[in-house]
Amino acid sequence: MELDKYDQALLNGEYGETKQKMMEILLALGKIYEAEKFIEVKSVQVSGASFKTIGDAGLSWLNTLSGKAVVPSFLNPIGMPRDEWQNLGIPDDFAKKQLEVNAAYARLGIRLTCTCTPYYFNIIERGDHLAWSESSAVSYVNSVLGARTNREGGPSALAAALTGKTPYYGLHIVKNRVPQIDFHIDDPAATKSWTNAHYGALGIIAGAISGNRIPFFTDIRPNRDMLKSLGAAMAASGAVALYHVNEITPETRFPFFKKHIEEDDREVVEIEVAEIEELFGSLEADVIALGCPHLSEEELEELASLLENRRVVMPFYIFAAEELRAKHPDLCNKILSSGAKIVPDTCMVVSPLMDKAGVVMTNSGKAFTYLPGMCKATPLLGTLEECVRAGCGE
Numbered sequence: 201m202e203l204d205k206y207d208q209a210l211l212n213g214e215y216g217e218t219k220q221k222m223m224e225i226l227l228a229l230g231k232i233y234e235a236e237k238f239i240e241v242k243s244v245q246v247s248g249a250s251f252k253t254i255g256d257a258g259l260s261w262l263n264t265l266s267g268k269a270v271v272p273s274f275l276n277p278i279g280m281p282r283d284e285w286q287n288l289g290i291p292d293d294f295a296k297k298q299l300e301v302n303a304a305y306a307r308l309g310i311r312l313t314c315t316c317t318p319y320y321f322n323i324i325e326r327g328d329h330l331a332w333s334e335s336s337a338v339s340y341v342n343s344v345l346g347a348r349t350n351r352e353g354g355p356s357a358l359a360a361a362l363t364g365k366t367p368y369y370g371l372h373i374v375k376n377r378v379p380q381i382d383f384h385i386d387d388p389a390a391t392k393s394w395t396n397a398h399y400g401a402l403g404i405i406a407g408a409i410s411g412n413r414i415p416f417f418t419d420i421r422p423n424r425d426m427l428k429s430l431g432a433a434m435a436a437s438g439a440v441a442l443y444h445v446n447e448i449t450p451e452t453r454f455p456f457f458k459k460h461i462e463e464d465d466r467e468v469v470e471i472e473v474a475e476i477e478e479l480f481g482s483l484e485a486d487v488i489a490l491g492c493p494h495l496s497e498e499e500l501e502e503l504a505s506l507l508e509n510r511r512v513v514m515p516f517y518i519f520a521a522e523e524l525r526a527k528h529p530d531l532c533n534k535i536l537s538s539g540a541k542i543v544p545d546t547c548m549v550v551s552p553l554m555d556k557a558g559v560v561m562t563n564s565g566k567a568f569t570y571l572p573g574m575c576k577a578t579p580l581l582g583t584l585e586e587c588v589r590a591g592c593g594e
């Protein structure tokens with residue numbers, strides 16, 4: 201690989217032992233993927249933040265590291281809220297370990313944003329090179345914002361944070377971003393009434409078929425929240441890090457992509473509206489969990505309006521970034537008066553909160569996919585409105 205003076209100095213240990221090790225990780229990755237060089241990244245998002253997922257081995261490794269991030273670097277959801285975990289029944293021994301994980305990341309200069317939606321609070325521009333690792337966030341910045349990142353693992357993202365570099369391969373290179381599989385819907389008119397949950401259901405099906413290929417959709421007109429649901433679910437049921445929706449996602453408007461869209465041979469798959477509808481179940485839930493990925497402002501508003509003058513009759517958890525909660529106290533108060541809980545910093549999958557939940561109803565295709573394996577919960581898929589109705593016993 202071609203190395204510049206800074207890369208070489210990092211490898212020589214001139215910036216300390218940790219950064220030397222981090223550069224060795226990146227170099228090994230670059231060699232595996234035959235990258236010709238390293239590039240600078242504008243920001244990093246680091247996963248492996250919950251003690252539930254990294255355990256003692258991950259925590260010990262973090263504690264061996266030193267040095268500071270050299271680019272803005274955001275932490276993924278952790279296993280509990282930073283401040284109010286005592287009120288949520290989080291076990292003390294788990295909380296103690298999680299606080300140690302937080303301290304380790306803070307020491308390394310990683311911002312404790314604790315969200316999978318840092319793109320709501322930071323400017324990400326088309327063409328920016330990033331090193332992000334949470335799969336739904338990777339999908340969103342690549343597909344909806346037109347930035348460029350591979351789906352990094354926790355260690356390679358941390359290495360990028362501490363060095364500001366990543367190997368130039370995969371989705372950083374424009375020619376690797378063209379569609380590889382086409383999806384059609386048998387009844388496009390039916391999609392006009394689809395909600396975020398329907399796009400999550402579409403993502404469950406399309407992701408499983410796509411694997412790690414780049415899907416291209418026609419026939420659908422999703423808004424940004426729907427795109428978020430679609431991408432998150434495809435990243436969970438498959439390994440989709442980038443997808444395109446004709447004339448909706450930014451890269452489909454550029455001549456280079458248009459040419460490939462029109463000329464390349466690709467597998468074509470038709471998905472039936474009936475298959476999407478079959479994924480929706482009854483309203484018989486024990487717990488409601490919303491906010492996977494973390495809520496947008498629009499979703500928070502919609503939820504506040506649905507819960508106004510209602511009372512929840514079962515545990516009702518809403519996951520959102522602390523930054524969003526702090527920005528909208530009035531909306532949050534409306535939600536809290538219904539008895540629902542807004543839980544910042546963590547998520548339904550990486551926190552122990554859902555571990556004994558039983559039947560969990562959600563509007564997220566990603567959560568629907570992960571809840572059985574990660575939390576031993578039985579998932580139910582419903583629209584936001586159905587989740588509210590079920591949670592209020594209606």
Ligand code: F3S
Pocket residue numbers: 276277316334336432491492493494519546547548549550566567570
């Ligand atoms: Fe975010 Fe957790 Fe869902 S990280 S995308 S809320 S599984």
